[in-house]
Amino acid sequence: MKAALGSALLGAAGLLALAPASATAPQVEVFVAPHKVERITGQEALERAWPGAHIVIFDLGAPQQFEDRLSAGLPGDPAAAQRLLEQRLQARDLEAQALSAFAGLLRAARLGLDRLPAVVFDDAAIVYGVTDLSEAAEQYARWRDGQE
Numbered sequence: 001m002k003a004a005l006g007s008a009l010l011g012a013a014g015l016l017a018l019a020p021a022s023a024t025a026p027q028v029e030v031f032v033a034p035h036k037v038e039r040i041t042g043q044e045a046l047e048r049a050w051p052g053a054h055i056v057i058f059d060l061g062a063p064q065q066f067e068d069r070l071s072a073g074l075p076g077d078p079a080a081a082q083r084l085l086e087q088r089l090q091a092r093d094l095e096a097q098a099l100s101a102f103a104g105l106l107r108a109a110r111l112g113l114d115r116l117p118a119v120v121f122d123d124a125a126i127v128y129g130v131t132d133l134s135e136a137a138e139q140y141a142r143w144r145d146g147q148e
Contacts, residue, residue, distance in 0.1 A: 025052035029120040030133065031108050034061025036117070042134035049137065058104025060116065066101035 028050075030040055037059045047053055059065075070088055074081040088094070111120060119127045119136040125143055127136040 025054055026050055027120075027122050028053055028055045028133070028137075029107065030055065030057040031104060031113055031116055031118045031120070032057065032059055032131075033116045034059065034064065036131075039131045040117070040133065042132040042136075045134040046137050049134065055133070058107065060104050060108065062101040062103075063105055066097060 028046065032040060037057060040057060043055060043057075046055065071085070074084055091097075108118070111118075111123075111126070113120075113126065115128050117129065117131050119130060119133065119140075121127070121137070121140045121144075125140050127139050130136040130139065
């Protein structure tokens with residue numbers, strides 16, 4: 001069962017206390033609102049604290065950006081626009097681009113995320129409202145340690 005953790009003020013806990021409970025590399029998924037990826041910080045500190053951690057950052061604006069690229073520069077003539085769009089839809093890697101663009105949105109829906117930013121640890125806990133990954137990891141570690 002996933003547990004939601006609120007964003008709270010942190011104590012003086014250091015990153016050394018963040019070692020994951022399991023021996024396998026932790027999975028960290030980060031979900032951010034459109035055009036907010038640059039606000040995510042602390043990734044390097046988290047990678048140092050959790051060597052081998054698999055960190056994926058999803059920009060939930062990617063679907064709109066994909067659609068914008070697909071429709072960019074279409075002519076005003078509807079027939080010509082349709083022909084050009086059909087040509088674009090025949091691109092070899094279009095399916096891969098679409099899957100990549102919508103992956104974060106689909107994953108967020110599967111997880112039932114209800115606000116952003118959200119940091120999901122090992123499908124076990126969600127930290128909402130935090131953009132610093134090392135801070136989110138500290139909150140997760142305190143929660144996890146309280147569960148043991």
